[in-house]
Amino acid sequence: MEKNFVYADNAATTRISDKVLEAMLPWLKEQYGNPSSIYSLGMEAAKAVLNARRLTAEALGASRAAEVFFTAGGSEADNMAVKGAAQLGAKSGRRHIITTNVEHHAVLHTCEYLETRGFEVTYLPVDDKGLMTADQVEKALREDTALVTVMAVNNEIGTVMPIADIGKLCRERGVLFHTDAVQAIGQLEINVQKMDIDMLSLSGHKLHAPKGVGALYVRSGIDLPSLIHGGAQERGKRAGTENVAAIVGLGEAVTAAVTDIAPRNERIKAMRQRLAEGIVSAIPHSRINGDMAQRVSGNVNVSFRGVEGESLLLALDIRGIAASSGSACTSGSIDPSHVLTALGLSAELAKGSLRLTLGDHNTDEDVDYILEVLPETVKRLRRMSPMWQRICKEEGITDYTLE
């Protein structure tokens, strides 16, 4: 091979699958009708959107297609759920929201915004592995709690939250429960009815569909207010002419994602285990972040002492490896990841973190290549790092010398 390229950042975005692209193409070319038009060209587009809605509902275990609302992505779905539930709650004097301190910014920053609008938010802490329990939610519930929103899978460390337990609890107490399942679809078996989920967000580009499309499941009977006002699309909950091609792609991708979850993940998990074990055994003073058991298959998150994450990413990019340090959405900001600091990591270890996320398109050769490149790269960066030299001096580290 001329030049290696290994894409190991599937939690940031995924490649569109050939099948999804093929399903989309007619709707970008000859089938360009507006689903609101009454002639055939429009009605065919409306039918395609309805079919995608059915497929998405089915994939989530929802009873009705009408419970699925298409959005322009995961962030919009999160905003629609959290702001909508807050508005609904406020009507009956409920102005309290419960969430965790490791949510995606689409939920976290929405909650912070609501605090400036007279809502009170409880941010539940996670333990040093990134885990939390339904018990914590139970203790935080109040008479005036309008919403509990807890992500299904964390995007940085891949940890799995007990959403079925939290759903059961919320259903018993009559409190709305939303979950950001953007990183969970295709990774875990999700069934909104069995898991007592009232609202669920998903995003196309995390599961081999295009960017800029997503969906919010809303259990029927919940009359969520609209964020985007205008036409009557999405049954008046989300105005704007439907992104037909992307919606068709999403329906296709969600269906593929929930098919054969177990065997697909078994293959990915085997690669992940070899990668994680290979890294910590080849690189001294490294540690895995997050829980290794309660974790989705493709995620490795590891911190290296004395290494700057940004420099590591640049060095890996030169060798053709695409990875991330913390969340892709926060790169450009120099703050350490809020998730890693929530686990109790120092700013140094949080900034020295590397997230590798494997997916359907990765191979054993990809793992071999990362294991070949990463140890020598970390060693080289440490050799040039005043931070590493200071650490060695202060802590008397001699087993990993700078020669």
Ligand SMILES: *Cc1c(COP(=O)(O)O)cnc(C)c1O
């Ligand atoms: C990517 C992501 C989002 C945002 O989805 P977009 O479609 O990029 O807006 C929300 N939550 C989680 C957990 C994510 O990983």
